[in-house]
Amino acid sequence: MTHAVLPTLPLLDENSVLPAAAEQLATTKKAMGFVPNMYGYMANLPAVFSTYNAGYAAFRSEAGFSSVEQEVVFLAISRANGCDYCTAAHSMVADKMSGVPADVLQSLRSGTPISDPRLDALARFAFGMTETRGKVDPSLMDDFLSAGFTQEHVLAVVLAISVKTLSNYTNHLAETPLDAAFSDYAV
DSSP: OOOSSSTTOOOOOOTTOOHHHHHHHHHHHHHHHSOOOOHHHTTTSHHHOOOOOOOHHHHHHSSOHHHHHHHHHHHHHHTTTTTTHHHHHHHHHHTTOOOHHHHHHHHHHHHHHOOSSSHHHOOOOOHHHHHHTTOHHHHHHHHHHTTOHHHHHHHHHHHHHHHHHHHHHHHHHHHHOOOOGGGGGGG
């Protein structure tokens, strides 16, 4: 690991934050039982934290992907961005909450092909979109659409990339320490 670019950015919690973020962190703690470290850094600028939360919730509820497909997208993007924190966190969610099969999770974490062709097309598309900053190879787009996804799903991947950009970049800059809840999935 390198040294954090933002070494003095405080890790906030629901008791030590700006009022604009306190409610969001308290809600997170109530729902999850703890405040993930990433959120504690994002809360330093409540606009980043609220934008992340709104985009994340919209992706979860409106993107048209199953819970397994959602984790495929988030893990492919986090791997493309090299975010070990989000890879660990979404691996835990994929395994414990979203029902992602173990072989699919292993493939996502290692960047190897997924045995399910539809999920493989999704992962390759999300990874490719992230790597190329939206200038995806036409063959990836064709594979994605041929796998049964729609043009609206393309925009849903863009939404996921925007959400993961907020979280992945925050984690890179702050060198967010991995929470105990995600430690079994450390990269």
